[in-house]
Amino acid sequence: MKYFTKCKTAEDLKKEYRKLAKQLHPDLGGDTEEFKVMQNEYEIMWERLKNIHTNSEGETYTKETTETPQEFINIINVLTSLSDIEVEICGTWLWVSGNTKAHKEMLKELKFRYAHKKQAWYYHTEPYRKRSKRELTLDEIRDMFGSEKYNQSENKTPTLHS
DSSP, rough: OOSSSOSSHHHHHHHHHHHHHHOOOOOGTTOOHHHHHHHHHHHHHHHHHTTTOOTTOOOEEEEOOOOOOOHHHHHHHHHHHHOOOOEEEETTTTEEEEEEEEGGHHHHTOOOOGGGGTTTEEOOSSOOOOSSSSOOHHHHEEEEEEOOOEEEOOOOEEEEOO
16 A cells, blocks of 8 residues: 555545545546556555544544445546536535536536535535534534645646645
8 A cells, every 4th residue: 555554534535535636637647557556545445444434523433334435536536627616525525616607517417416505516425414403604614524625727737725
């Protein structure tokens, strides 16, 4: 293993995959063979870490998931090809904002849903049951679960933000 050795949870693994996909994806100037090696390692690590998560206090817990590694790989590959969007990972949720109107149908195909009050699209694999009546802003969600942002400009040169 050369790519995901520091990952301890499913969230860490997804964040690292997203970062590496930006560096190694062939459409963004990366090497095809190296990208395939990284994807293979992701699938192996996903089987180990898919049920290990971190809560907002940084404590690790176990929760079973039905998500497959290929689902996340496919979503990231498609998002990598879209321009003028910002992708953000908050906990186990993917949020997409920016100029998303041009990509509306593609986001729907990927099973993203639109959060009108947040003006952003979100993706989450597990069914979510809200436990309170309080509406959280995207900033409150970021504070609660942490956030990794990725900008994509028209020339498809990604920038990583922490």
